[in-house]
Amino acid sequence: MEHSVISKLTQKIYRYVKLYIMSIKYSAQVDFMYWVNLIISVLVEILYQIAFFAIFVVIMTKTSTISGWGPFDIMILLGVDTITSELLTGMVIVWNTRELPTKIWSGELDRLLLRPIHPLFTLTLGRPYFPSFISAIVGVILIIIGISKLGLVVSLLSIVGSAIFFVLGFIMVYCIIVDFSLLTFFFQDTTTMPRIGERIVYSFTSRPHTIFDGVLKFIFFFILPVVYVSSFSAQTLISGINFGWMLVAIVMTVISVFITFWIWKVAIKNYSSASS
Amino acid sequence: MNTKVIEVTNLSKTFVVKDKEAGLVGSIKSIFNNTTRNIEAVKDINFTINEGEMIGFIGPNGAGKTTTLKMLSGILYPSSGHIDVLGFRPSDRKSDFLKKISLVMGQKNQLIWDLPAIDTFNLNKETYGVSDKEYKQTMDELIEIFDIGNILNQQVRRLSLGQRMKCELVASLLYRPNILFLDEPTIGLDIVVQKKLRQFIKDINRKLGTTVILTSHYMDDVKEITNRIIIINKGTLVFDNSLDALTQKYANHKTLTITLNKEVSIEQVKLLGINVDYNYPNLSLDVDPHTVADTTAKILKLFDVDDIGISEPRLEEIVANIFEE
Numbered sequence: 089m090e091h092s093v094i095s096k097l098t099q100k101i102y103r104y105v106k107l108y109i110m111s112i113k114y115s116a117q118v119d120f121m122y123w124v125n126l127i128i129s130v131l132v133e134i135l136y137q138i139a140f141f142a143i144f145v146v147i148m149t150k151t152s153t154i155s156g157w158g159p160f161d162i163m164i165l166l167g168v169d170t171i172t173s174e175l176l177t178g179m180v181i182v183w184n185t186r187e188l189p190t191k192i193w194s195g196e197l198d199r200l201l202l203r204p205i206h207p208l209f210t211l212t213l214g215r216p217y218f219p220s221f222i223s224a225i226v227g228v229i230l231i232i233i234g235i236s237k238l239g240l241v242v243s244l245l246s247i248v249g250s251a252i253f254f255v256l257g258f259i260m261v262y263c264i265i266v267d268f269s270l271l272t273f274f275f276q277d278t279t280t281m282p283r284i285g286e287r288i289v290y291s292f293t294s295r296p297h298t299i300f301d302g303v304l305k306f307i308f309f310f311i312l313p314v315v316y317v318s319s320f321s322a323q324t325l326i327s328g329i330n331f332g333w334m335l336v337a338i339v340m341t342v343i344s345v346f347i348t349f350w351i352w353k354v355a356i357k358n359y360s361s362a363s364s
Numbered sequence: 365m366n367t368k369v370i371e372v373t374n375l376s377k378t379f380v381v382k383d384k385e386a387g388l389v390g391s392i393k394s395i396f397n398n399t400t401r402n403i404e405a406v407k408d409i410n411f412t413i414n415e416g417e418m419i420g421f422i423g424p425n426g427a428g429k430t431t432t433l434k435m436l437s438g439i440l441y442p443s444s445g446h447i448d449v450l451g452f453r454p455s456d457r458k459s460d461f462l463k464k465i466s467l468v469m470g471q472k473n474q475l476i477w478d479l480p481a482i483d484t485f486n487l488n489k490e491t492y493g494v495s496d497k498e499y500k501q502t503m504d505e506l507i508e509i510f511d512i513g514n515i516l517n518q519q520v521r522r523l524s525l526g527q528r529m530k531c532e533l534v535a536s537l538l539y540r541p542n543i544l545f546l547d548e549p550t551i552g553l554d555i556v557v558q559k560k561l562r563q564f565i566k567d568i569n570r571k572l573g574t575t576v577i578l579t580s581h582y583m584d585d586v587k588e589i590t591n592r593i594i595i596i597n598k599g600t601l602v603f604d605n606s607l608d609a610l611t612q613k614y615a616n617h618k619t620l621t622i623t624l625n626k627e628v629s630i631e632q633v634k635l636l637g638i639n640v641d642y643n644y645p646n647l648s649l650d651v652d653p654h655t656v657a658d659t660t661a662k663i664l665k666l667f668d669v670d671d672i673g674i675s676e677p678r679l680e681e682i683v684a685n686i687f688e689e
Contacts, residue, residue, distance in 0.1 A: 107490055114487065118478045198439045199474050202467055203491055204459040357441055360379055361434055 104209060112216050115183075119218045126219060133223035137170055141230070155298040160237040161326055162296070167230030168250075168325075169294040169318035172258065174227065176289065178220030180262055184212045185269040185282045192272055195362030208352055212266050235325070242325055249329035250321045256337040257317025261289045263344035264312055270348075273355035293318045313340045369543060369575050370413040370436065375445035377406040377431050405431040407599040408445070413577065415542075418569055420590035421579045424687050428599040429579040433545050436577070437467045450542060463492055466541040470548035473528065474535055475520045481531040482516045485538055492539035499538065506534045509567050526557035530564070537568065544568070546578040550585055562588045583679040597687055607679070614682045617650035619675045620660065626668040636662060645670070650677075 119126045144166055148159040157165065188211060191197045200210045235242060268285030275281065292308055297315035300308050308315050316337045324330070383399040384390050406428040413419055423429045434440040435447060438454035438461065447454055452461035475484045489499045507513050510530040515523060523531065529549065536544065546565070550558040566589060568574050578589055586593060586607075593610055595603040603610060620637065624645045633640050636659055637649035651659045656674060663669060 103490075103493070107487075110487055110490060114476060114479060114483060117483070118476075121478055195472065198434065198467075198469070199472060201439050201457065202437060202462060202465075204462040204493070205491055359440070361439055 104205070107205065107209075108213065111214060115216045116218060129219035130222045133174065133219050134226060137174075137223055137226040140170075141166065141226075155296050157296045157298070158238075160234045161322070163234035163237070164231050164325060165296060165318060165322040166294060167227045167232075167234060168254065168322045170227030170230060171224045172227075172254070172261070172293055172318050173290060174220040174224035175258070176261060176265065178217045178224070180212055180265055181282075181286060182217035182220070183215035185265055185285070186279075188212075188269045188282055189272045189279045192359070193362060197359070198361055201356075207356070208266070208348075212262070212269075231325070238326070240326065243328070246324055246328050249334065250324040252334065253316055253324055253337060254318075254321040256334075256341045257293075257313075257315075257321065259341050260313045260337075260344045261293060261317050263348040264289055264314065266348050267351055270351045270355045273358060288312055289314055295319065297323070309336075310340065313337075313344065316340070366414040368412050369415045369450055370411075370577075371446075371448040372409060372411050372432075372436070373446040375406055375409050375432070375435065375447060376404065376443050377428070377435060377440065378443045379403045379405055404599050406435070406442075406596075409596065409599075409601040411594060411601065411604055413575065415575055416569065416573050417575055417592055418566075418590045419575075419577045420586035420593045421577055421596065422581075422583075422586055422593060422683060423579075423596040427596045429596055430547055432596065433467065433547055433577065433579060437465055437545055438462070439467075463539060464542045465545065466536040466539075466543070467545040467547065468532055468536045468549055470529070470546075470551040473520075473532055475528065475531055477521050478519065480517045481512075481520055481523070481535070484520070484531075484535050485516075488535050488538055494539050498540075502538050502540060503534075505571070506537055509564055509571070510534055526553055526561075529553060529557070529561060533561075533564065533568075537572075537574075540572060541574065543575045543577065546576065546580075548580055549578070550580060550582055558582065558584070565589050583683065587679055595683065595686060602686060610679075610682060611676050614686055615653065615677050616685070617677060618653050618656050619648055619650050619677065620656070620663070621673040621675065622647040622663060622667070622669055623671040624667055625670045628667055632666070 144162065147154075148162065152158070154162060191200070191211065197207070197211070200207045200214075203210060265282070265285035268288075269282040271281040272279075292312075292314040295315075297309070297319040300315070316333075320330075320333060320337065379402070380400050381403055382394070383401060384394040405426075409428075409432070421429050421432070431440065435442050436449055436454055438457045441455045450461065450464050452458055452464075454461065454465075475481055476487070485503065488494075494502070507516070510533065512527070512530050512534060515527050515531070520528065520531070533549075544565075549565070550561055553561065562585060565576060565578075569576050576589065578585060580586060590607075592606055593603065594601065595610075603613070605613075617638070624647060627644045630640070630642055633642055633647060633649065637651040639648075639650040641648045660672065660674070663672065
């Protein structure tokens with residue numbers, strides 16, 4: 089019985105992964121068809137990251153630490169956050185959640201509802217945006233520089249722990265963006281909802297979690313859990329795993345996913361489609 | 365034995381719409397005074413459909429046809445009533461249900477615009493979990509029926525509307541759905557392509573045994589494809605039977621078309637029927653269906669007739685009369 093459930097789940101995951109790989113392949117085909125656009129977009133993304141990093145350098149010349157994080161600790165944090173924001177932009181935002189209001193108004197959602205895969209998958213991950221994937225490499229470079237400057241010997245356990253925090257945190261910020269985007273179903277005349285989620289995530293994932301206290305700590309740790317993806321991942325690379333917070337992250341991820349599916353259920357029940 | 369594939373019981377759908385005055389002032393007012401009203405798109409309709417039937421689902425704009433199709437396919441939740449499609453409740457959108465139905469909307473496409481149609485077909489193969497063997501067999505069959513072998517690798521944006529519609533149908537059929545919902549499939553197509561498409565749909569029904577439910581404003585689609593008509597008007601089901609039954613019930617006249625050898629006076633003709641159109645030697649007039657034989661005999665006796673024909677009113681006319689009622 090248990091074996092059959094696991095086997096079904098494995099098959100399901102395999103099918104979704106296969107479909108996602110196909111989506112990436114087809115998106116790449118389309119992007120490479122318009123290769124000049126692709127090159128310009130990649131350059132814009134990389135320049136944005138460089139500009140962002142320049143601001144960080146200016147800040148760090150004026151102050152030695154931010155809430156206990158030294159310049160190269162912050163560099164690692166920014167590296168992880170670059171990967172976070174670029175993957176979010178590429179996987180979830182550009183062609184997916186930002187397009188959600190249009191898909192609802194135009195009735196394009198109808199077609200997605202007829203496919204035997206969860207519509208949230210197609211709506212929020214259906215079409216990746218390639219240039220962001222490429223510029224995520226900047227984040228990897230920042231992490232490597234930061235680690236070598238600090239002279240850290242990162243253990244395999246820390247890498248695994250960091251990866252777990254990253255995956256859990258990524259799911260949580262994905263849920264925040266999707267939750268706000270789904271509010272479009274209730275306020276149909278707006279493109280603002282997806283932007284609110286984006287702004288919250290982009291604005292706060294790059295901050296060290298130690299700067300938050302009191303109400304803000306409660307909000308960013310438990311209500312809008314944005315601190316786990318970049319800050320806790322970076323901290324794990326720097327100073328090892330905190331198992332207590334990892335447990336909290338697991339619980340918060342489960343709650344976030346549950347809330348997202350609940351909002352989806354209510355939203356789709358109220359969906360009125362578009363006139364034919 | 366007829367197997368029931370769709371059963372609709374007391375189905376209703378009500379939409380809540382916002383009312384807003386025109387202009388900027390109206391927009392500002394609507395912030396403070398949120399006026400809404402209910403629109404009953406579908407009102408308490410009942411019908412059943414058997415396996416392999418070809419149903420024409422017709423009605424004027426805003427009658428509730430598309431809303432009904434969307435409820436049958438699971439896109440919309442009904443406000444009340446019960447729907448059973450192939451043993452499933454459509455609004456649950458179970459994977460096994462979605463693999464058994466297909467909805468083709470003439471005004472919306474599912475093909476990936478920038479890529480060749482074959483890429484959408486391959487994606488649908490994975491989405492619907494079609495095995496390699498089954499896919500090859502079905503595709504060979506569909507490519508033959510629709511004659512699209514030469515356009516499979518052509519970018520969708522470069523296909524003509526007719527070619528695109530064929531590819532839409534192939535994308536919707538490659539997993540062999542038991543039920544095919546067609547919403548205005550021939551809209552925007554030229555007459556030749558419309559005719560071919562109708563033939564394809566009939567072929568699909570014959571070869572694959574697919575149940576077809578079609579909405580269309582083109583009565584030729586309905587006449588040529590379907591063997592049963594469901595008419596819906598203002599959300600209410602007003603007729604559900606064969607085309608012949610429709611004609612018998614609602615055709616309140618037959619038209620006599622006559623070619624005369626010798627001119628007669630218009631007054632003489634007017635005594636025989638209504639809607640007289642006389643331009644010697646051609647004469648046409650509408651007569652009561654029950655008196656066709658008598659009137660024909662009278663005309664043959666009174667006039668020097670070269671040719672005479674009797675025709676039923678056009679389906680468009682009958683349907684328009686029902687809508688006006």
